[in-house]
Amino acid sequence: MKKLMLGNDAVARGVYEAGATVVSSYPGTPSTEITESLSKYDEIYSEWAPNEKVALEVAAGASIAGARAFSAMKHVGLNVAADPLFTMSYIGSNGGLVIAVADDPGMHSSQNEQDSRHYAIASKTVMLEPADSQEAKDYTIKAFDISEEFDTPVLVRLSTRISHSQSLVELQERREVELKEYTCNPSKNVMMPAMGRRRHVFVEERILKLKKYAEESGINEIELKDRSIGIISSGIAYQYAKEVFPDASFLKIGMPYPLPDKMILDFAGHVHKLIVIEELDPIIEEHCKALGLKVTGKNKLPLCGEYSADLLGHNLLGTEKGTYSLNEDILPVRPPVMCAGCPHRGFYHAVNRLKLIVTGDIGCYTLGALPPLNALDTCICMGAGFTAAHGFNKARGSEFSKKVIGVMGDSTFTHSGITGLVDIIYNKGISTVVVLDNSITGMTGHQNNPVNGFTIKGEKTKQVDIEKLAYAIGFERVRIVDPFDVDNTVKVLREETKADEPSLIIVQRPCALLKSVKYNGCTAVDQEKCRRCMMCMKIGCPAISDIDGRITIDETICVGCGLCTRVCKFGAMALKEDCKVEY
Ligand SMILES: Cc1ncc(C[n+]2csc(CCOP(=O)(O)OP(=O)(O)O)c2C)c(N)n1
Known part of the structure; x- marks a missing residue:
């Protein structure tokens, strides 16, 4: 049966078909849907770990214990x-150990644009890179087989466009693996x-065996057509290149590490002009140059940002x-904005x-x-909200530190905020730090986390009590506030910022998009009372605008959270009880 699938769902299907039984991940765009999708397979134990290190360690333990294990991350x-990762490279695997890592060229939703291929090289493991959803599934299955055959963790590299675009996938039965x-x-x-x-020697020998696999297994493919141009490419860049150069010869790289030297040299020998098309860093290009080849690549194509067929056409064909x-x-720009009703705004x-x-x-x-x-x-x-505040404290002294607060959300707190709290206490800091607890991992699309007390499957579990935890660490000042009580x-x-001791403020109000949150109306502006002081505009709510000199509420956006009614000093904003907004 064929099914139209997101790249991420196809990876999940690959994990399922490969007979994996243990999955531990931490969300991160564009990888999140892989594990959300996996949580629907009853045959597989899946969990959200508090962070990626924990997730990979859980998968590593499961692999050593004999299971096929998987972890996904951005x-x-x-x-x-x-x-x-680096030490699991030495330990290798027992049951197959596969890690999906999703890069984000163009930084649609990330703080940097790093190229994960460096990790495969540096950790001396293996990396596969699919170019569509079918390959996302097939390569994931292959990754488990390679992991067990060569005694290594295997990385599967995705990018936003592979993860988040759909193409047809042939579904197969699950292999039951003992x-x-x-x-x-x-x-x-x-x-x-x-x-x-001793294991380092093993790792070096393994790379030589994997190089042979790269040459012979068919995962890298030569397609000879018009010999005047030969293109080496992988992942989504391969699809763009195919669109712009349909008649060219191609060496399609499915395994960006280790690369197939003989195949590259052989391909170069068949074509007149060699072009390497790869997003982000010139990894294949530098490899070709090290083999003594003359290539066109980053001299014509950018190091930064996402590629497209248009960009390739423009830069390579004019x-x-x-x-x-x-x-x-021609597309209108839509800057990201906090939702109407977002507790962070208050x-x-x-x-x-x-x-x-x-x-x-x-x-x-x-x-x-x-x-x-x-x-x-x-x-x-993630985590630097607290620790950077402590750094300000130590750099500029206590008086300056009283103007500084460190801020992070509830998921970020269990990801890597707790160690920051320990650092502040242990090293006699006086920082005021704040957890914005909206009861969900909001940014990545509402994943449960240890602070909200629900598992990936929505089952109730033990809830991490931030207040008790802070006291246990040694904080003596812990306060809880509602951000809408401005x-x-x-x-x-x-x-708390005035205090000469460290303190933690827990800002508690659930995300307005949670099903459990029911605001019951929307706001109206009394134009008679409005003095146009613009205080309501300063909170940046997308439902409030200044149209033709009148402050106006868009009732289709307003959820009736009432924050604007609390910041207006003239009583010009009030909740309209009769306005029922359906969710
Ligand atoms: C190391 C790392 N892992 C994952 C992410 C993706 N990510 C960005 S924000 C975020 C969690 C935010 O949740 P929370 O702290 O609860 O704040 P909220 O968005 O709910 O306000 C995640 C997982 C990341 N940026 N860095």
């Missing part, structure tokens, strides 16, 4: 999971210097914009009243950096 997630036997084997599974030294695909210049409004410096973090609340809130001073990576939030922020 590119920056692999930074967090890099520690277990648990492999587990025997205690410290020389393989306990990595300390004496064992590690065609006009819009020749191969939509001319994106919090930032309070922060702005006190003109605090905010070391921020990654989540929906990062959008507080944009106008009109303009509330964030820094955003580095005056109280301002008061608590003022008191």
Whole structure:
């Protein structure tokens, strides 16, 4: 049976068909749907781990224990999971161990544009790269087989366009794979210097075997047509290249690490001009150059951003914009914005009243950096909201530190905020740090997490109590506030930032998009009372606009959260009881 599938769903189907039984992941666009999709297969145990390092370690343990195990993450997630990855390269696998990593060229939803292929090279493992949904499924299955045959973890690299576009996939039955036997084997599974030294030799020998596999297995393919141009490409870039150069010869790379040297040289020998087309870093290109080949690549194509058929046509053939695909210049820009009813908005409004410096973090609340809130001073990576505040404290002293708060969300807190709290206490910091607890992992599309107390399947589980945890770590000042009670939030922020001790403020109000949240109306503006002070415009709610000199509420967007009624000093905003908004 054939089915139209998202690349991410196809990876999940591959994990299922390959007979895997244990999955542990942490969400991150564009990889999230892989694990959401996997959670629907009853044959597979799946979970959201608090972060990617934990996720990969769980999968590693399951693999050593004999199961086929899998973990999915976005590119920056692999930074967090890099520690277990590099040592699992030495340990290898028992049951197949596969990691899907989704890159985000163009940074649709990421803080950087790093190229995950470097991780395959640096960890001396293996990487496969599908170019459509069918390959996403097939390569995932192949990845489990390679993992077991060569005793290695295998990375499957995706990118936003592969993860989030749909193409046909032929479905097959699930292979029932027996648990492999587990025997205690410290020389393989306990990595300390004496064992590690031997396993490093194994890893180097494994690469040579994998190079042979890259040449012979058919995962990299030569398609000889017109010999005047030979293109080496992989992943989504291959699809763009095929569209622009339908008659050219191709070496399609399905395994970007290790690369097939003989095949590359052989292909180069058949074609007149060699072009390497790859998004982000010139990894294949540099490899070709190291083999002594002359190639066109990044001298004509950008290092930054996402490619398209149009970009290739323009840069390599000189065609006009819009020749191969939509001319994106004609599309209206839609900047990201916090939703109407978002609890983070009330919090930032309070922060702005006190003109605090905010070391921020990654989540929906990062959008507080944009106008009109303009509330964030820094955003580095998950967890850095708290630790960067501590850095400000140590760099500029206690008095300055009283103007600084560190901020992160509930999922980010269990991802990597807890160690920051420990650092502040242990190293005599005085920072005020804030968890914006909206009871969900909002930014990546509503995944449950340890703070909201539900599993990936929506089952009730133990809930991490942030307040008790902070006390246990040693915080003596812990406050809980409702961000829509702006005056109280301002008061608590003022008191806690003034204190000479570290403090934690838990800002609690659930995400307005949760099914359990029911606001019961929408707001109307009394034009008689409105003084056009523009205070309501400062909260940046998408439902409020200034049209022809009148502050206007868009009833199709307003959820009736009432925040604007609390910030208006003239009583011009009031909830309309009769306005029922259906959700
Ligand atoms: C290392 C890493 N993993 C995953 C992500 C993807 N990501 C961005 S924000 C976020 C979680 C945000 O959830 P939360 O902290 O609860 O804040 P909310 O969006 O709900 O406000 C995730 C998983 C990332 N940016 N970096």
